[in-house]
Amino acid sequence: MSVTSKLTTLTLTLGMISGVSAADGFDPTKPVMTELKDGVYQYSQFFYNSLVVVTDEGVIITDPSGEARSKMMRKEINKLTDALVKKVIYSHDHFDHSRGGQIFKDEGAEFITQEKCTELMSRDLENRVVQPDTTYQDSYSIKLGDKQVDLHYYGPNDGDCMSIIHMPTDNVLMGVDWHLPGYVNEPYRLTAHNYVAILNTFERVLNELEFDTVLSGHMPASSPEAFKEDYRFNKALFDAVWEGMQKGKTTEELKNTVKLPEFSHWRGYEENLPAHIERMSYSIWHGN
Ligand SMILES: [Zn+2]
DSSP, rough: EEEEEEEHHHHHHHHHSOOOOOGGOOTTTTEEEEEEEEEEEEEEEEEEEEEEEEEEEEEEEOOHHHHHHHHHHHHHHHHTTTTEEEEOSSSSSSSHHBBHHHHTTTTTEEEEETTTTTHHHHTTTTTOBBSSSSSEEEEEEEEEEEEEEEEOOSSSSSBBBBEEEETTTTTTEOOOOOTTBBBBOOOOGGGTTTTHHHHHHHHHHHHHOSSSSESSSSSSSHHHHHHHHHHHHHHHHHHHHHHHHTTTTOOHHHHHHHHGGGGGBBHHHHHHHHHHHHHHHHHHHHHH
């Protein structure tokens, strides 16, 4: 497949996420660097977002998300600073996020992730994931210049090694794949989605972390309000499915009857809700 047709496929696939398309004049190949706070940016391209933190002593980034994207991200960082990328955080193992970091490895960056990612990342048959240098178990603080980025492991999530990314001084939170505000995600993306565990993550984040700025791994923008609405969606889905299961309803019956009208304006609500009901039902039943 040529680079162009690969790119078109990628754009078509990921175009589903944002609710916008080339027809709207939106070009997902165009890199967008948005300043959220002093020295704190969201880098967006191909419907993937990275946190970019610029300090006098170097740059911290999350998720390369492919070679083409990381090359463009490197150029865009150059427009902000001459400093080297010193730290690359992998939010989780999934290859669409973790591949493509070699350009940062070449300039000496340290790659950091939760320890359970190591084994999963080593399985990349295409060998495009730079293997992590540093792993942690429960929490890890990255301090560089005047900035601090904390990683927290709250258990299984989308996959088994998700880091919750939080800047305690800047009050910034990033949720990758488990936080998709305003969007009832496509069914094929739910295979590793542990709904009960994700609900637990939302509750821990809301109880334990302070934030006034939120990034989603994919959606163009988020906010504390959008984050809380996303939590309410997860909770309403859990409550409705749990209640139905207690009454002895089958997953098929629940898929046909459960409605969450508060979220009917969300993208994908009509087409995708039944798959989420099914995933939640299995998640409650299996515990994953
Ligand atoms: Zn994922």
